[in-house]
Amino acid sequence: MLKGVVPEDLLAAVPSSFDIIGSRQGALAIVELPDELEPYKLEIADAVRRLNKNIKAVLRRRGARSGPYRLYNYEVLIEGPTEVVHREHGYLIKVDPTKVYFSPRDQSDRAELADMAQDGERILYLFAGVGPYAVAIAKRRKVRWIYAVELNPWGFKYMVENVKMNKLTSVVPVKADVADFCSAFAARADRVLMTLPLGAKDYLDLVLRCVEDGGYLHFYYTGPEEDPFGEAEELVRSLCGGCAVVSRKIVRDYAPHVYKIRIDVRVRRT
Numbered sequence: 093m094l095k096g097v098v099p100e101d102l103l104a105a106v107p108s109s110f111d112i113i114g115s116r117q118g119a120l121a122i123v124e125l126p127d128e129l130e131p132y133k134l135e136i137a138d139a140v141r142r143l144n145k146n147i148k149a150v151l152r153r154r155g156a157r158s159g160p161y162r163l164y165n166y167e168v169l170i171e172g173p174t175e176v177v178h179r180e181h182g183y184l185i186k187v188d189p190t191k192v193y194f195s196p197r198d199q200s201d202r203a204e205l206a207d208m209a210q211d212g213e214r215i216l217y218l219f220a221g222v223g224p225y226a227v228a229i230a231k232r233r234k235v236r237w238i239y240a241v242e243l244n245p246w247g248f249k250y251m252v253e254n255v256k257m258n259k260l261t262s263v264v265p266v267k268a269d270v271a272d273f274c275s276a277f278a279a280r281a282d283r284v285l286m287t288l289p290l291g292a293k294d295y296l297d298l299v300l301r302c303v304e305d306g307g308y309l310h311f312y313y314t315g316p317e318e319d320p321f322g323e324a325e326e327l328v329r330s331l332c333g334g335c336a337v338v339s340r341k342i343v344r345d346y347a348p349h350v351y352k353i354r355i356d357v358r359v360r361r362t
């Protein structure tokens with residue numbers, strides 16, 4: 093698609109994939125371009141926009157995610173609305189990725205979690221962003237409740253809208269710091285999701301106390317390609333001798349030679 097836009101000797105540097113977030117109602121594309129393509133960025137953005145008539149805005153990702161809300165900095169290549177309604181697996185997610193974390197690349201992980209959850213469960217979804225895992229689970233299972241906890245006010249706002257838009261009655265969005273929420277949480281959950289790969293470990297001890305004996309913890313972390321799960325498993329083992337890792341998953345690439353991973357843990361109180 094970029095032949096004639098980018099010189100042949102630079103074509104290899106053009107990313108083969110980019111994210112499109114949105115739906116027929118409007119979408120935005122997020123591209124990552126190396127510095128050597130700086131002179132061609134507007135032509136590339138235009139070529140990307142022409143690929144899909146729903147794309148109204150094209151953003152260029154700059155640097156890594158940062159800050160407590162785990163956001164990228166973006167350079168606007170084609171200006172347009174950045175608030176979109178994303179469609180995946182039969183549900184809708186309203187989000188502005190310039191204000192709150194969202195990744196369409198996690199959709200198959202969400203589908204796996206929705207498969208694992210069971211009717212009747214009490215679920216804590218920590219670090220919930222705009223709530224996509226809660227929506228995926230509650231659309232598929234008749235759970236008792238899902239408390240979805242997020243610090244970023246924009247995440248909370250969109251989560252409230254997403255619960256309404258998907259007509260969910262079992263999801264309770266909570267705007268709070270996970271540390272405060274878990275300290276005050278008097279009940280126990282059958283399943284807990286900790287979707288903050290960089291940082292969740294600081295909350296692990298506190299969160300483990302919120303899991304029912306025999307319940308499950310889904311712990312997200314990062315790990316090097318030579319041993320993706322070792323450190324995450326060690327962390328859990330050091331805090332919970334009776335816990336057993338029942339499955340492991342490489343969710344996707346995180347950085348060169350580093351994966352985002354998930355371990356699924358059966359929690360036993362000894």
Ligand SMILES: C[S@@+](CC[C@H](N)C(=O)[O-])C[C@H]1O[C@@H](n2cnc3c(N)ncnc32)[C@H](O)[C@@H]1O
Binds near residue numbers: 192198219220224270
């Ligand atoms: C990696 S994102 C995941 C968001 C969401 N689960 C998803 O998959 O789209 C982690 C989220 O945790 C939130 N966060 C970070 N620290 C937090 C804390 N102490 N309490 C509550 N939320 C927090 C961030 O604002 C961010 O939205």
